[in-house]
Amino acid sequence: MAEPQTDAAQPLGAPAPPAWMRAVLDALAPIGLQRWGVAEVAPGAGPLPGATHALVIGSGGPALWSAFEAAIRADPEVLRAEAHPLDAFVARALRAADPDPPASRRWVRCAANEPTFVDFRPLAVAAGLGWPGRLGLLMGPEDGPWLGLRAACFTVEPLPRAPSLAGRGPCAGCPAPCVAACPVGAPPAGPLGPSGAPLPFDIAACAGHRAAGGCRSACLSRNRCPEGAASRYSDREQAYHEDRVSGRPALAAALGLTDDRHPGLGPPWADWAGPLTTPRPPRGG
Numbered sequence: 001m002a003e004p005q006t007d008a009a010q011p012l013g014a015p016a017p018p019a020w021m022r023a024v025l026d027a028l029a030p031i032g033l034q035r036w037g038v039a040e041v042a043p044g045a046g047p048l049p050g051a052t053h054a055l056v057i058g059s060g061g062p063a064l065w066s067a068f069e070a071a072i073r074a075d076p077e078v079l080r081a082e083a084h085p086l087d088a089f090v091a092r093a094l095r096a097a098d099p100d101p102p103a104s105r106r107w108v109r110c111a112a113n114e115p116t117f118v119d120f121r122p123l124a125v126a127a128g129l130g131w132p133g134r135l136g137l138l139m140g141p142e143d144g145p146w147l148g149l150r151a152a153c154f155t156v157e158p159l160p161r162a163p164s165l166a167g168r169g170p171c172a173g174c175p176a177p178c179v180a181a182c183p184v185g186a187p188p189a190g191p192l193g194p195s196g197a198p199l200p201f202d203i204a205a206c207a208g209h210r211a212a213g214g215c216r217s218a219c220l221s222r223n224r225c226p227e228g229a230a231s232r233y234s235d236r237e238q239a240y241h242e243d244r245v246s247g248r249p250a251l252a253a254a255l256g257l258t259d260d261r262h263p264g265l266g267p268p269w270a271d272w273a274g275p276l277t278t279p280r281p282p283r284g285g
Contacts, residue, residue, distance in 0.1 A: 017160050020098065020105075021055060024153070027097035032063030033090070033150055035140065037127030038161045041154060047116050048106040051154040053161075056120070056127040057094075059150055060143040061231030064090075069255070076257050083262045085248075086240070087111035090150050104156045110149045120149040128162050131169025134178055134187045135221055136201035139169050144228025168192060170227045178221035184209045187221055216243040 017025075025036060035058035041051045068089050071078045082088040087109065094107055101107065110120045124130060124138050130147055133139035140147035172192050179189045186206040188199030209215060217239040223232070233241070236254055240247035245263065252259035 018157060020101075021159060024055070024097045028057060028093060031067035031093055032059045032061075032065070033057050033093065034063065035060045035129055035143070035147060037124065037129045038159045039123050039126035039128075040161070046154045047108055047118065048104075048154040048156070050156045051106070053155055053157070053159040054123060054127070055153040055155070055159060056124050056129060056149070057151045057153075058124065058129055058138075058140075059148040060140060061146055061228070062233055062237060064148065064150075065233065065237040069251075072251075072255055072257070076255075076259075079248075079252060079255075079257065080259050080261055084111065084113050087113060094151055098153070101153075106154045107151055108154065109151045118152060120152065123152060124149050128165050131165060131167075131171070133169070134171050134176060134201065135219070135225070136203065137222070139171060139227060140231075141165065142228065143231035144170065145222050145225050146228045146231040146233055174226070177224040177226065181220045181224040182206075183214060183220070210243070216246060218242060 016022075028034070037056050039054045039056060041054050046054060065086075068078075068086055071089060072085075078089060079085045090111070091109060094109070098105070098107065108114060108116045108118050110118070121132070121136075121138055125132060129149075130138035130140040130143075133145060135145055137145045138147050138149065139145060176187070176189065179185070179187045184202075184205045186202040186209075188201065190199050206215075218235065219238075219242060223238075236247075236251055239250055248263075249259065
């Protein structure tokens with residue numbers, strides 16, 4: 001199994017990354033954007049014409065959230081001034097790491113307010129960040145389901161790639177306690193397919209349950225997953241990701257702040273409970 005990328009270290013046997021890539025990885029790792037991989041981009045498949053590769057950036061475990069809370073404590077406007085404060089925190093970090101990218105590079109964030117849609121999960125699988133999981137989340141080799149996808153930089157410049165992850169991932173041999181933990185049976189219970197991909201997660205059942213008030217502060221199935229226990233998000237972080245309508249005020253209260261300029265927004269569970277007619281924004285958490 002390939003080891004997850006935790007810093008800007010060069011993958012074994014791969015050519016050295018370009019200077020801008022190393023600088024970006026060195027800048028992002030200290031705030032918890034420490035998981036990365038490189039995927040090849042098929043001709044015409046990416047948002048940048050002529051792109052051949054994508055550098056995919058993720059966050060493993062609670063490190064990003066810890067940096068986010070530390071930034072809020074240092075300056076409460078990090079929370080108060082933004083409709084999507086965590087996404088804005090990541091966007092500022094990306095701009096600081098790569099302040100003047102040339103036309104040959106284009107960043108796309110995995111965020112609710114990102115105007116360019118990219119399906120990050122297959123891109124991250126291709127980049128070797130993890131395997132498809134039963135919960136519709138990526139399963140990281142170190143973080144399990146506690147791996148967040150945050151951004152990708154599409155470039156016409158060839159980038160070095162690490163070896164692909166071996167096997168079908170941890171869900172293949174797991175007794176799947178996540179299935180029993182879900183009150184509406186959203187995770188698929190059947191065996192994995194030949195490619196290692198589970199059957200589709202029932203997002204409509206999950207969203208309908210949440211729209212009715214269930215599982216608003218945490219996903220029971222995600223917490224029952226035995227993988228990546230050391231990377232589990234704090235209760236406060238989980239509440240923010242799962243329901244910012246209540247999770248954002250709870251975060252402000254825990255930090256002793258007033259935060260009345262922006263309401264907590266989304267995810268729009270009621271909209272997702274019906275048939276899918278348009279692409280849903282990616283959830284980075």
